[in-house]
Amino acid sequence: MFLYQQHNHLYRRKILIASFLLPVILMACYFMYRQMTxxxxxxLLTVDLGQQYVDFFAYLRNTLLHxxxxxxxxxxxxxxxxxxxxNAYYLLSPLNLILLFFPAQHLATGITIVTLVRYGLAGLSFAWLLQKTELQQGWRILAFSxxxxxxxxxIANQLNMIWQDAxxxxxxxxxxxLLLIYQQRVGTYISWLAVMMIDNYYMGWMIAIFTLLFYLWQMPAITTWRQRGIIFLRYIAGSLLAAGIAAVVLLPTFYALMQSKGTYTETKIHNHFEYFxxxxxxxxxxxxxxxxxxxxGQPNIYIGMLLMIGACLYFFDHRFALKRRIIGVVISLFFILSFCYEPLDLLWHAGQFPVWYPYRFSFxxxxxxxxxxxKVIQxxxxxxxxxxxxxxxxxxxxxxxxxxxxLSYINNNQRNIGLCFALIAICCLCIPRKNSPRLYDVLLILLAVCDIAMSGYTALNKISYVSQPEFGNYTIALDKAVHKxxxxxxxxxxxxxxxxxxKDDPFQADFNAGDHFGSTLxxxxxxxxxxxxxxxxxxxxxxANGTEVSDALLGYKYTMNARNTPTGQELPLSGYRPDWYNYPLTGHTNAINLRENPNSLPIAFGANAAILNLQRTTMDPLNYQSQVFQTLAGRPTFHSxxxxxxxxxxxxxxxxxxxxITGTIFRKQNLLQPASVQLKFIxxxxxxxYLTLGPNVKEDATITMNNKxxxxxxxxxxxxxxxVAHDQKGQTITINLSLKKATLWMQNVSIYxxxxxxxxxxxxxxxxxPLKISSYRSNKIVGTVKLQAGQRVLMTTIPAATGWHVKVDGRPVTPRTVLNTFMAIPMSPGKHHVEFYYRPPYLILGLIITLISLVITGWWVRKEHQQKSIFSN
Structure with missing residues (x-):
């Protein structure tokens, strides 16, 4: 008996190992075919993975290591x-720790490895569930996993690594x-749901909704209403405890979202279908x-024709109780409606329409x-x-x-292949397995695996990617300059x-700038x-469009501009700043020149108290810069x-x-001929x-300056x-605006x-x-400042946030928000010791709730274990 159990255990383990390796091998073969690093x-870098996540991973690496x-x-x-x-939205997956072993220029390689691991773990996890529930046995599990x-x-969200742990x-x-419902054991459910909420609360919210649907589907198997009531209370209590365990992450994150992403939550819900x-x-x-x-687009739900047919047959299979099949139909219809009906779509997405990647819950x-x-294909x-x-x-x-x-994303070949897979699947399901069980299972696995692999390869072939040299060479060049x-x-x-x-270059190379792209901005x-x-x-x-005034105000002490190399200017340009060329050169690398701005102000400095009451009264960006700067200096704002x-x-x-010129709408006189407006300035x-341009100009015109x-x-x-010019007295500057459409609105086109x-x-x-900083960390700044007569405010260019706490001469002070953006501290003239420190709001409360929830969960699990021991005795 022992040998049989040991053999059975080894056999099940081999299946689990295979369920991990098979998707890894399939995807690795595709990556080799596409020559992915x-x-x-x-x-693999493309869209958000290449424009955002890879830089966040670099930030995480720098944070943990440095x-x-x-x-x-x-x-x-x-x-x-x-x-x-x-971090809670993007970076708390433990699998991201693998990336610590890859330096910045090789992060793309690390991303490939982590992606393969995630494919394998998803297959392993589902195979494990099938074994535990005994829904499937033997090697045929591989077809499903x-x-x-x-x-x-x-496949569609391969570039969204942050969600794949779900x-x-x-x-x-x-x-x-299932353990909670049928064995009254809550520990496993609470633990894994808490892990999901910590790993990614966004996906955790969607899974929490699904657990309710899955629970309702299981209820007809429970015979008495009393038992159902007890199980429901266990389910609610277990879910709340899971959220409580994750509170140390959820509470500060929820507050942060209310200050950022949450401000975009839909307040009007339309009762309509989102597409045909x-x-x-x-x-x-x-x-x-x-x-x-x-x-x-529409939800990505392809699972191969064999399993889709099997899922549909469930609702007509008399082996299963009618009540459960009816509930199953309702759940399926609920999903389908959620894929097209706006109120339900918003429910799954926590009240916000996704910016790209619609129907994220379709997994x-x-x-x-x-x-x-x-359950059906036994x-x-x-x-x-x-x-x-x-x-x-x-x-x-x-x-x-x-x-x-x-449909633009489907061609005839795809439809023909899909139809062939469907017909083969029907034929396969018509064949009795008893005649040749092993051959039948091999056919089942081959059919399911070939179908899903072909679908994945076809979909991924339609996406373009960033080359490794394009990413790696740029990263090396930027890192060298920042290190210098x-x-x-x-x-x-x-x-x-x-x-x-x-826009997340500062995360990639670990320096401070003014760029960022992220959902929590x-x-x-x-x-x-x-x-x-x-x-x-x-x-x-x-x-990308600074002036000498904004550079000084925001503390841009150093500047970096691309150097002309023998092979041409290789770094992708995003701006033009001739006013930097007179700054002293402090160093250079092969690709980048480094200059120091002698006009930059520190992160905090003494200023006139009038800044506390300054309101924006102009839409002109240069006049607004002047108002701010002059007010800080205690000078009249009407002198721009x-x-x-x-x-x-x-x-x-x-x-x-x-x-x-400014404000004029120019129209083509001959619609078939090119049209342009050429502006010359000496x-x-x-x-x-400086030249100002309204957003409509870029939509309607192609712009060149001096024929470049x-x-x-x-x-x-x-x-x-x-x-557009600096130290260029008497030199002609030619700006040409070529119309791309029939009209061109010269919105805010002026020279200053x-x-x-x-x-x-x-x-x-x-x-x-200036604030003379004696020590600082990312979340703490300590220094001294001596305010002059007429300066009753320590102005900072630190964005105001509830988490910032300030002490002046050892006493807590409530900071003020100025310009609807920055933190300012009222204080008297003279010398002061100032300390800033940041603590995420509700972090302490969240930690307390987490500890209490852990204690309650531990007590509950122990009590269940003791009761089980009593009954077994």
């Missing part, structure tokens, strides 16, 4: 921002729920995915269907001839109808640059950056630091003539000159400021001169009272 010069205080707050996040909520690990959602943890949570519902049938075709499906429907198929299952004929007619009709929809800066100056300052790979930051002429949007900012200049000449080509001094492509970050929604003397006078006043 480490198998070639391509990479400065742990950045886990709570980082000045690399825009102008500075909390990181606890950001491999399909689960490579289902349509997993597929690994879901089977474990469901197993815990039959389009969803297109997702029953293998490889039904493309880049166009990322921003808006739950895939699990549901595969689970039903595993070793003794065989469909009757009549059912097979009806299925064939239905499937042929569906595939024919899908062809009439003219830090060798000479390890203080707290910001760095501006005129090139960019992503606080809205006041893009609002302020947009107000001073920087590109901004919901969830992103980039400091910027003066409007006239263009020297204007040339109209195929458009009407106009005496005034600087009368060597001061800095205009290097300007092209995504912005407010008027931006562009430095920076009045150097007033600027330097105000700057000198503000430089008198």
């Amino acid at each position: 480490p198998f070639g010069k391509s990479s 400065h742990p205080s950045s886990f709570f707050y980082s000045f690399s996040k825009g102008l500075g921002g909390e990181m606890y909520g950001t 491999t399909v689960y690990s490579m289902n349509g959602w997993m 597929l690994i943890l879901l089977p474990l949570i469901i197993w815990g729920l 519902v039959p389009k969803m049938l297109g997702k029953l075709v293998p490889g039904s995915f493309s880049f166009g499906q990322m921003p808006s 739950l429907f895939s699990f549901w269907c595969i689970y039903l198929a595993a 070793p003794n299952f065989q469909i009757k001839r009549r059912s097979a004929i009806l299925l064939t007619i239905l499937i042929v009709a569906i595939y024919w109808y899908v062809g009439t929809l003219n 800066l830090k060798e000479n100056d390890d203080g707290l300052y910001r760095v501006a640059k005129t090139f960019m790979r992503t 606080e809205p006041p930051i893009p609002a302020f950056m947009g107000a001073i002429g920087q590109p901004d949007g919901d969830g992103f900012v980039t400091y 630091l910027f003066a409007v200049q006239n263009f020297s000449s204007v040339k109209f080509n195929n458009v009407q003539k106009a005496k005034q 600087p009368p001094t060597n001061d800095s000159y 492509h205009f290097t300007q970050y092209d995504t912005f929604r407010n008027t931006v400021v562009i430095n 001169q920076l009045k150097q003397r007033p600027f330097e006078a105000s700057l000198k006043t503000l430089q008198q009272s």
